[in-house]
Amino acid sequence: MQRFKLTLSPSNEFEIRGFKGFASYSIIMDLLEKENPDLILVRRSGKLQTDFAVRSMKVGSGGTLELDVTAFTEEISSTLLKSIIEGYLETKRGTFEVLRVEVEDISAKNLTLSSYPIKKFSVRFITPTFFRPRSIVRGGVFIPMPIPSRMIIGLHRIWNKFLGPMEEEEEREEFHRWLESWAIMVSGLNLRTVKISDGGKFVVGFKGWANFSANDSYYNTIYLKKVDALLRLGELVNVGGMRSKGFGVIFYRRQDEKKVERLSPAPSAVRS
Numbered sequence: 001m002q003r004f005k006l007t008l009s010p011s012n013e014f015e016i017r018g019f020k021g022f023a024s025y026s027i028i029m030d031l032l033e034k035e036n037p038d039l040i041l042v043r044r045s046g047k048l049q050t051d052f053a054v055r056s057m058k059v060g061s062g063g064t065l066e067l068d069v070t071a072f073t074e075e076i077s078s079t080l081l082k083s084i085i086e087g088y089l090e091t092k093r094g095t096f097e098v099l100r101v102e103v104e105d106i107s108a109k110n111l112t113l114s115s116y117p118i119k120k121f122s123v124r125f126i127t128p129t130f131f132r133p134r135s136i137v138r139g140g141v142f143i144p145m146p147i148p149s150r151m152i153i154g155l156h157r158i159w160n161k162f163l164g165p166m167e168e169e170e171e172r173e174e175f176h177r178w179l180e181s182w183a184i185m186v187s188g189l190n191l192r193t194v195k196i197s198d199g200g201k202f203v204v205g206f207k208g209w210a211n212f213s214a215n216d217s218y219y220n221t222i223y224l225k226k227v228d229a230l231l232r233l234g235e236l237v238n239v240g241g242m243r244s245k246g247f248g249v250i251f252y253r254r255q256d257e258k259k260v261e262r263l264s265p266a267p268s269a270v271r272s
Contacts, residue, residue, distance in 0.1 A: 001106035001162060002077045003236055006067040006084070007060065011094035019196050020056035021127060021246015024067055028052060028076075028244075030091035035079045049161065052076045053236075053243040056127055064099065070106070070236050072162040106236055108163040115229035117221045119214045120187070120255040123231070127249040128194045128205025129240045142203065142241065144193050146210040148184035151239050155230040158237055166226065175223055183218035184227065187211045198245075205247060211255075228254070
């Protein structure tokens with residue numbers, strides 16, 4: 001995985017309308033379509049698992065734009081790098097000159113080495129967030145509530161798919177059962193729901209803070225260390241549904257953060 005932070009100079013005709021995550025998503029999809037028109041049809045159909053996440057595009061000084069995207073696969077990374085080397089992002093929404101680039105490598109090893117068995121933590125949901133129920137539920141149900149098991153299991157699947165196996169399959173299933181037994185509980189909320197229009201449809205998500213605590217009846221040091229690593233991954237890949245459109249951006253904080261220092265991130269490669 002790699003995280004790219006690009007500072008761009010847009011063409012005059014570019015304008016951000018509606019939710020800013022959609023603008024970031026459109027730019028990435030246009031670049032992918034230019035690279036491989038056939039594969040983009042599969043992506044738009046929803047049949048391919050999401051392999052990138054964006055944050056809402058930010059407008060910087062002098063009209064510059066900040067594009068922040070995490071690439072889960074080599075395909076996404078190589079597509080971005082090709083455009084960066086050319087110095088321009090050519091999209092249907094105009095041409096964007098690349099002014100500055102920061103690239104951060106994300107590895108399972110670094111996340112694991114700096115993880116800690118947490119007992120209490122909080123998550124700030126910065127952009128609208130929702131979770132999907134288990135696959136056995138029909139009807140396109142969206143859950144605008146911070147259910148711990150849905151959030152952590154979703155991150156666990158991303159880890160195993162794109163960073164490599166976190167454990168053996170049997171232990172993986174046991175970890176999911178542990179989470180679904182409310183081994184992590186919601187201990188406080190300060191949330192509001194938000195309704196976002198998406199191509200004629202509406203998505204309801206939530207924003208705000210939620211506090212969580214480990215259930216003493218299910219206390220497991222190994223699993224709680226995994227939860228810490230997964231939530232730190234969540235800061236990079238978003239949580240819940242529509243991650244590729246900028247939903248589910250979070251800030252994660254251990255409530256005993258003062259006692260535990262995170263490892264500093266690896267130095268980023270910078271191009272000016």
